[in-house]
Amino acid sequence: MDITVNGTLHSLDLPDDTPLLWALRDGLGITGVKYGCGIAQCGACTVHIDGQAVRSCQVALGDTWGDVTTIEGLSAPDALHPVQQAWIAHQVAQCGYCQSGQIMQAVDLLSLNPTPTDEDIDQVMSGNLCRCATYPRIRAAIHTAASMMREA
Amino acid sequence: MYKTLFPLVLIGTAFAATAETGQPLDISALPEPGSIDASDALAAWDRIHDVASHPRCLNCHVGEDGIPLWGTVAQPDRPHGMAIVAGDSRIGAAGWSCRTCHQTSTRPNRVEHAAPHTGMDWQLAPVDFQWVGRTSAEICQQMRDPDRNGGRDAAGLVEHILHDAELIGFITWSFDPGAGRAPAPGSLQSHLEDMAIWTAAGMPCPQ
Ligand code: FES
Numbered sequence: 001m002d003i004t005v006n007g008t009l010h011s012l013d014l015p016d017d018t019p020l021l022w023a024l025r026d027g028l029g030i031t032g033v034k035y036g037c038g039i040a041q042c043g044a045c046t047v048h049i050d051g052q053a054v055r056s057c058q059v060a061l062g063d064t065w066g067d068v069t070t071i072e073g074l075s076a077p078d079a080l081h082p083v084q085q086a087w088i089a090h091q092v093a094q095c096g097y098c099q100s101g102q103i104m105q106a107v108d109l110l111s112l113n114p115t116p117t118d119e120d121i122d123q124v125m126s127g128n129l130c131r132c133a134t135y136p137r138i139r140a141a142i143h144t145a146a147s148m149m150r151e152a
Numbered sequence: 153m154y155k156t157l158f159p160l161v162l163i164g165t166a167f168a169a170t171a172e173t174g175q176p177l178d179i180s181a182l183p184e185p186g187s188i189d190a191s192d193a194l195a196a197w198d199r200i201h202d203v204a205s206h207p208r209c210l211n212c213h214v215g216e217d218g219i220p221l222w223g224t225v226a227q228p229d230r231p232h233g234m235a236i237v238a239g240d241s242r243i244g245a246a247g248w249s250c251r252t253c254h255q256t257s258t259r260p261n262r263v264e265h266a267a268p269h270t271g272m273d274w275q276l277a278p279v280d281f282q283w284v285g286r287t288s289a290e291i292c293q294q295m296r297d298p299d300r301n302g303g304r305d306a307a308g309l310v311e312h313i314l315h316d317a318e319l320i321g322f323i324t325w326s327f328d329p330g331a332g333r334a335p336a337p338g339s340l341q342s343h344l345e346d347m348a349i350w351t352a353a354g355m356p357c358p359q
């Protein structure tokens with residue numbers, strides 16, 4: 001099974017119904033993507049396929065319809081994505097477990113809606129749970145990232 | 153009853169596409185227009201309505217608010233979790249799309265409580281097809297009206313089911329929704345037969 005992740009083509013010898021989440025973590029050792037529930041209830045496993053946020057626990061490896069981007073491939077370490085910069089500025093993460101999923105969903109949100117209201121943010125981010133309840137900082141960081149992206 | 157009404161006269165075998173279960177649809181004995189009396193047709197409509205008003209179907213046949221349901225037979229009006237609003241696009245295009253969780257895949261739905269998938273892109277039914285909060289007579293009038301049913305005539309309504317079976321779409325899925333979900337009553341075959349009976353009699357509706 002061939003799959004492009006973060007710009008690199010990989011061949012994986014796994015059953016084609018393997019969830020993409022496990023293909024990434026166990027097959028490729030890409031561990032920024034997290035397992036929380038395996039049933040689309042938490043958002044910890046969010047990655048992008050062709051730029052769209054998806055729950056990687058729900059995608060069979062054989063159904064992966066485009067190029068995959070994980071948090072590792074979102075930006076270069078010396079040129080972080082504005083959402084990552086805003087996350088650092090607001091010190092959003094507590095334990096951090098949910099945060100790669102939060103960031104991948106937030107990037108998708110801002111690509112669809114560059115000027116989200118609090119309500120827009122709450123609505124779209126409602127599928128990404130945070131046991132540490134960092135929600136107020138997530139919301140603030142998304143507003144900051146939105147203005148950084150508008151000014152850029 | 154069906155076999156009594158329409159004895160199988162096989163002129164070649166007419167099987168339509170298979171569903172996930174591998175069961176082919178038998179279209180060899182569907183009735184001809186005009187061959188059905190009104191009471192049989194209304195009985196068929198009642199069975200169609202039993203399907204249309206089951207939570208498996210209602211959950212996505214919602215109104216203008218675009219909020220899908222996680223209804224069950226015991227609690228049919230429970231809204232979808234995660235503050236989902238599918239919006240005017242009916243696919244969540246403005247915020248997060250249905251596809252974030254609901255994949256397009258003909259693989260069996262094996263994982264309990266996971267986001268179900270079908271061979272069609274996940275979406276709400278068009279707002280014209282609102283069935284939540286509608287009576288049997290109202291749903292019937294909508295279903296027979298080409299202005300509100302996607303431009304389908306009688307043959308088009310039957311074809312709609314056959315096409316869905318080919319894709320393993322939402323109608324097909326509703327009878328075989330996978331782990332932990334109550335299926336719509338009956339089977340895809342019985343639903344196809346009921347639709348053929350009802351349409352062959354001119355789509356009569358209850359008052
Ligand atoms: S692990 Fe995929 S949504 Fe929770």
Ligand code: FES
Nearest residue numbers: 095096130131132
């Ligand atoms: S930071 Fe701990 S779960 Fe979100």
